[in-house]
Amino acid sequence: MSVETDTPERARPEPIQAVPVRHPGRWLAVAVIGVLVAMFVHLLVTNKAFNWSFMVDEMFRPPVIEGVRGSIALLLTSMLIGIGLGVLLAIMRLSENPILRGVAWVYTWFFRAVPRLVLVILFGNLGILWARIEFGLPFDRQIGALFGVQDFEARLFGFTAVEILTGFVAGMLALGLSEAAYMAEIVRAGLQSVDEGQTEAAQALGMTRAQILRRIVLPQAMRVIVPPTGNETIAMLKDTSLVAFVPVSTELFFQLRAVGSRTFQVFPMLVAATIWYLLLTSVLLVGQYHLERHFAKGFGRSERAKIRLRGMTAETGGRTGEVGGA
Amino acid sequence: MTEMTAVQPDATAPGAGPMVRAEQVHKSFGPLEVLKGIDLEVRTGEVCCLLGPSGSGKSTFLRCINHLEKINAGRIWVDGEPIGYRERGGKLHEMREKEVAAQRRSIGMVFQRFNLFPHKTVLDNVTEAPVLVRREKKAAARERAAQLLERVGLGDKLGAYPGQLSGGQQQRVAIARALAMQPKLMLFDEPTSALDPELVGEVLDVMKDLARDGMTMIVVTHEIGFAREVGDSLVFMDGGVVVESGNPREVIANPRHDRTKAFLAKVL
Ligand SMILES: Nc1ncnc2c1ncn2[C@@H]1O[C@H](COP(=O)(O)OP(=O)(O)OP(=O)(O)O)[C@@H](O)[C@H]1O
Ligand SMILES: [Mg+2]
Numbered sequence A: 001m002s003v004e005t006d007t008p009e010r011a012r013p014e015p016i017q018a019v020p021v022r023h024p025g026r027w028l029a030v031a032v033i034g035v036l037v038a039m040f041v042h043l044l045v046t047n048k049a050f051n052w053s054f055m056v057d058e059m060f061r062p063p064v065i066e067g068v069r070g071s072i073a074l075l076l077t078s079m080l081i082g083i084g085l086g087v088l089l090a091i092m093r094l095s096e097n098p099i100l101r102g103v104a105w106v107y108t109w110f111f112r113a114v115p116r117l118v119l120v121i122l123f124g125n126l127g128i129l130w131a132r133i134e135f136g137l138p139f140d141r142q143i144g145a146l147f148g149v150q151d152f153e154a155r156l157f158g159f160t161a162v163e164i165l166t167g168f169v170a171g172m173l174a175l176g177l178s179e180a181a182y183m184a185e186i187v188r189a190g191l192q193s194v195d196e197g198q199t200e201a202a203q204a205l206g207m208t209r210a211q212i213l214r215r216i217v218l219p220q221a222m223r224v225i226v227p228p229t230g231n232e233t234i235a236m237l238k239d240t241s242l243v244a245f246v247p248v249s250t251e252l253f254f255q256l257r258a259v260g261s262r263t264f265q266v267f268p269m270l271v272a273a274t275i276w277y278l279l280l281t282s283v284l285l286v287g288q289y290h291l292e293r294h295f296a297k298g299f300g301r302s303e304r305a306k307i308r309l310r311g312m313t314a315e316t317g318g319r320t321g322e323v324g325g326a
Numbered sequence B: 001m002t003e004m005t006a007v008q009p010d011a012t013a014p015g016a017g018p019m020v021r022a023e024q025v026h027k028s029f030g031p032l033e034v035l036k037g038i039d040l041e042v043r044t045g046e047v048c049c050l051l052g053p054s055g056s057g058k059s060t061f062l063r064c065i066n067h068l069e070k071i072n073a074g075r076i077w078v079d080g081e082p083i084g085y086r087e088r089g090g091k092l093h094e095m096r097e098k099e100v101a102a103q104r105r106s107i108g109m110v111f112q113r114f115n116l117f118p119h120k121t122v123l124d125n126v127t128e129a130p131v132l133v134r135r136e137k138k139a140a141a142r143e144r145a146a147q148l149l150e151r152v153g154l155g156d157k158l159g160a161y162p163g164q165l166s167g168g169q170q171q172r173v174a175i176a177r178a179l180a181m182q183p184k185l186m187l188f189d190e191p192t193s194a195l196d197p198e199l200v201g202e203v204l205d206v207m208k209d210l211a212r213d214g215m216t217m218i219v220v221t222h223e224i225g226f227a228r229e230v231g232d233s234l235v236f237m238d239g240g241v242v243v244e245s246g247n248p249r250e251v252i253a254n255p256r257h258d259r260t261k262a263f264l265a266k267v268l
Helices: A024-046 A052-061 A062-092 A098-113 A118-122 A140-146 A167-193 A196-204 A209-245 A252-264 A268-294 A302-315 B003-007 B058-065 B097-104 B123-130 B138-151 B167-179 B197-212 B224-228 B248-253 B256-266
Strands: A132-136 A155-160 B021-028 B030-044 B047-051 B071-079 B085-088 B093-094 B108-109 B185-189 B216-220 B232-238 B241-246
Touching: A024 A252, A052 A252, A052 A268, A052 B185, A062 A098, A062 A167, A062 A209, A062 A252, A062 A268, A062 B058, A062 B232, A098 A167, A118 A209, A132 B256, A155 B138, A167 A209, A196 A209, A196 B097, A196 B108, A209 A252, A209 B123, A252 A268, B021 B058, B030 B058, B030 B232, B030 B241, B047 B058, B047 B224, B058 B185, B058 B216, B071 B256, B108 B167, B123 B138, B123 B167, B138 B167, B197 B224, B224 B248, B232 B248, B241 B256
Parallel strands: B047 B216, B047 B232, B108 B185, B185 B216
Antiparallel strands: A132 A155, B021 B030, B021 B071, B085 B093, B232 B241
8 A cells, every 4th residue: 555645735845944065165265366366467467578569569460460371271271181181091090901001000100209390390301302293103214124115204293392392381291291190090089989880770771881981970970079179270270380490481470479589579479479379279169169069969968068168278288399499 | 683593593583582591501700600500581571580599699690681790601592682792603702892782772670779870860860871872862752751750650750869769769760760771671680679668569569560561571589479479480599500490379389499498488
């Protein structure tokens, strides 16, 4: 026999009115942080070395804006190379063909081992290797000689190295190729995070491997791929400052430093650089937020992206610290 | 594709012979031999229930039928076509990926864990393969998908994502997704094992409905009631071989083999 539970006449109990737990530690922390913030603001306002009006005047001048444009162009192209090639490398790493797997592994090994700063300088000097870069059959002259043809050449096309492999293209290649190695690992982790059952179900429906990758696995992997790619993009934005060593001059940090050394106002221009990078990074974060929300569809976790966005500013410390050496 | 049936004398033209024929199917994973010579015949329109203890190789055999697993020896024909291999000049040739994919189109499969595409809505789950693989027009595919979903009782869930559905609803979407490819054979691998007891019935009802419509089905299941009521044949597997097979009602009432008896005693 069960006890009767529906007793409508029973009064609803009074809401609980307990004394909440006090958090004196929190108040202490607020006080300490308050003092520190006040000290910082005081420094910003009173220290003449900031020279705010000069900084604001200079940081939006045409050459600096050119530099911003150059940095963004470099960021976009090198990330495009990085992501495209990274996806390709990840697929190669997961392929059944041992040669493809090996090639992808060696690539990743090389480009992760060499610091970006070194790569950038290296690519800037590749012109030393070849005066002209030509694409054609290897050993064409030797093969020609074998058949008794003198000066047999099977060149498809070529260009002068110093024209192409300097400046922007060299920087873009160095950054993009290096990024591909990191992206390959990220994409691989993403692809592997997708349940095997997804591939099986798609196979059972008669889809081919390419169709499964494009329509089923990659879209789901994106959920795992996008957040670290956001970090990579932010790290790359900062690493664009490395191309000053190629050398490339249409780049944000180079331009700001040039102003700084020309006017003997180095410090305000460093602050200007900080502000510019903060601004650009914030724009990237908004983009990342929307991408994450898009690929969270069906997973009921769009809330997570919002939380990430809030937490991101703390994480934006990039991988490479080489900028400091500039 | 008909010329290969001429080469293979015991496989008759599509439609005339059995829907599925397996002959001495062997399958090993490394040193572990999972299937040790399976013989099986399923006629068109037949519902064949596959029973057996865990690890006996039921799933593996089912997956061999649509070439999700490569067999090491023996043959499997579906509707007269040898699965995964082509015979030319007395030699077996492995099929290309595209050809295997083409064979799989006419074989539907339903998994224990549903395996719906979580990033697509219910409707898109069902239309994906018809549009992508069968090159159906989007509008036509949508219309048919809506009909199929109506048929499995989910006409009101077209826009939902799989994550928003109960297990039973997800499995019914999975059945609709497989049916959208207009298969001539349906494989079910323990379709109700991952479901709460009160949701099992709704999925079994859909399967019964399919059986009544004359679909050829191979069902791996522990639902003895379903086997008895709907099954045309029952195959009991253990240790990678077929131990006993026959009319479900007879086998369940009078198992001849000790292993069958022991198994039935446990699940009944
Ligand atoms: N991909 C694989 N690699 C190695 N071993 C496997 C693989 N797939 C299955 N096996 C093994 O093959 C045997 C049969 O597995 P299978 O899944 O076919 O059994 P089952 O009859 O479906 O069992 P259950 O009722 O638990 O689903 C098991 O011992 C399993 O461990
Ligand atoms: Mg199984």
